[in-house]
Amino acid sequence: MSAPFPFDNSYARELPGFYAPAAPTPVAAPALVKVNAPLAEALGLDAAALAAPEGVAVFAGLAVPEGAEPIALAYAGHQFGHFSPQLGDGRAILLGEVVGRDGVRRDIQLKGSGPTPFSRRGDGRAALGPVLREYIVSEAMAALGIPTTRALAAVTTGESVVRERALPGAVLARVAASHIRIGTFQFFAARKATDAVKQLADYTIARHYPELQGAKEPYLALLDAVIGRQAALIGRWLNVGFIHGVMNTDNMSVSGETIDYGPCAFMDAYDPNTVFSSIDEMGRYAYGNQPDIAHWNLARFAECLIPIVDADKDAAIAAANATLGTFPARFYAAYHAGLSAKIGLPEAGEEDVALAHDLLNLMIPSKADFTLTFRRLGALAENAGAGGPVRDLFLDREAFDAWAERWRARLAATGRTGADIRAGMDRVNPLFVPRNHLVEGVISAAIERGDYGPFEELNRVLARPYEEQPQFAAYAGLPPSMEGYRTFCGT
Template identity: 65%
Template sequence: MSISDSGTLEAAREGGAIRFTFDNSYARLPDRFYARLDPTPVAAPRLLKLNTALAERLGLDPAALATPEGAAILAGNRVPEGAEPIATAYAGHQFGNFVPQLGDGRAILLGEVVAPDDKRFDIQLKGSGRTPFSRGGDGRAAFGPVLREYLVSEAMAALGIPTTRALAAVATGQPVMRETPLPGAVLTRVASSHIRVGTFQFFAARGDVEALRILADHAIARHYPEAAQAANPYRAFLEGVVARQAALVAQWMLIGFIHGVMNTDNTSISGETIDYGPCAFMDAYDAATVFSSIDQMGRYAYGNQPRIMQWNLARLAEAALPLLGETEEAALAVANEVLASFAPAFEGPYIGGLRTKIGLSGDRMGDAALAGDLLKAMAENGADFTLTFRRLCSAAEDEAADTRVRSLFTDPAAYDAWAPRWRARLAEEGDPAARAAAMRAVNPAVIPRNHLVEAALEAAMQRDDLAPFEALLDSLSRPYEDQPGADEPPTPAEMPYMTFCGT
């Protein structure tokens, strides 16, 4: 760390013994794609948590990252050799309203690491200080939201959901001001890339077709190389994004995940879940469930997520129109044809996933209605989403286990009315034990229960006690294992639950 002539802290640019295999392709794009700047150092970096397994996956040395020198890099006080720190530019629709310039207001992309298997990953510091895109913000992150994103993103990875990952969390030793002073932290986030729908919107809003083409070519090379061989590479690219995002939101729905802030700047081109702000997992099943304090109209409610994702993809197609056809009419025709593929691309994995969750391996007429009727009964009777499906795993091989399922319904008769139809359909399936095992592989026993996440964050923030965080993280790393005591829903005193944006 050093002091500039103006008396401010500056990041030291040092290599040291910690080696990152950087190859920074995004930083080689034209300057209007980003702003070049170093992270703003913090007062007293202290490593809170290092993701050892992920570090090894990236070809990094966990022991070196766990040293004070490693903490300095992960906090932004040192810039590792080969890094080219940038804050990327993007725009976005936020709650349906277009903002022509957003960008990384509190994040710095250190660079891209090429892992031992030749896969490429962004290394980003979130909470690393002001950038030209901060729009009056402090550029910092609070302790709680950093640990929250660490927990939930790693839980999503363990559940098998495409997601950004958390490499490390570092305390800064200095407060950030929100409603009250809060301890600060920096999250090191790993992603396939940080290219967003809003990145395309940024250049479309400026009429910069050259930049749109450069960005699309870069995204194709990085995420959809097969599209380069298509007759219309940009159509093939759009088709790929639509297919991935449709499958992603289907996976969210199947585990009861609510993103909470599905703005277009929070929609990744790679098809990964990104930007864990006011997200949460549903307890009692209700399609209208909203947790976010800023989503007062329920725009991003659980049941709205497929529709919103399609809307976001329509904004991507809108931005890409200059690339999709030689005339506006031709481009619109291409865009509409591709967007029409969203519904089947979502419904296939979603309905197929529901079928698997209730133990059906074949595809029979009436299966979707059977699953839908269960969801309807759950909604009308306050049945816990995760527990209902997990307990059905046992009921699928032993009718005596119905008792634990029906106890989740305020009126158990609702389950009793549904169960005989389910059992009649199960009779057409195979071995009960194999069927139950297949169900347990898709119905998690453990999710990031909101009340447990909050308890872990409170212990960390109020008492500097990371033991509950570590215990919860360990539990979430094994979501498909039965863990007595780890699957309890919240008590009435722990509800209603509300999440808040960390900015």
């Protein structure tokens, strides 16, 4: 069929042997849930055509558009610290790549499109709930300004998938800078395929880090660049209360995007030990552990590159370790810059960072809401008499008052007006995030009643996370208690 996808498939063309051909499996009765029209426009695609029956047929796997080269990518990975030498796209198929209006090449992938050679006896399908969750959360992350994969479209399949029970099936069309993961490098490094590692590294540089082409030590420079992007990314996660939930090496993109939204969630009450994922029984991927896990994952990436960094193995290890050693400082620079800005002190001086951490420490015993504490703090920055709403989030209000007095004195020393300070804080402290109860409500409405109105409305609200939206004030209220709440992977 003809479909409005101007594919130019460099991965399939330049990296034979790095994937397996895999055609989508047709489904019984596809129906459109949503096409992301603004994203389609940015990609140079016709949203109306994508929403038409021909476009829905592509998203559902009923038709392969002209120019597509459907493939399942090979990769390995450390899953909860244990190495699996062969994973790969078990329920996702890369249709191809398009170059957007901004000149950036992006993958278009179908997730939940049927079994592939890497499915390992899985059904290759996705349930509607995880598809809606990824659509909502990935688009919310994009609106928050955080590098992420995007959701182009979602369709239902007219078929059931069996998980704990029979659930409606669905497919997500995902857009990514690429689907090259640390685990992609591990797949070939584990097989001692040094030439393949080098070939993949050269492709990654050309696609994601072209400024490194011609560098004296390009593969060490690649490691350094990936470290820099991941340090910044994890800092931004923490500053919005995001918990990925399953930070395996096969879920870490070398492009620096957030990828693979499975048991992800946004934290309500602040606690660094917060875990939502049902499979993270030991808390390996808790909110506060994410920087250390990122560092550990990057060490696995460095191991893959050792043979191509330097012919002298000892020299290569020393150089890689020195580069890896820069991660903590780079992460804290990113995290603390964001954290200081959240309390209206964008300089991120040592005393300002300490002041921000003092607030976080006060929040823990009170189970103060992470998002609302910082957002409501802006009103107190502007008006000393407007502290009630934020003060009420704390059990020890006298302790909060003492902190607030120190903080307001520090703000006064900057010489800015309260209105300017609040405006700056509101630009970095979202009012609306995809809270767990909101996402669950959307999923329940869709599954139980076939009602996508809540899904549409939540997406509209989350598209403007930093703006006051009085008509949607209910979305910014304190969440109900969800003691013991758990999120699940879609497999």
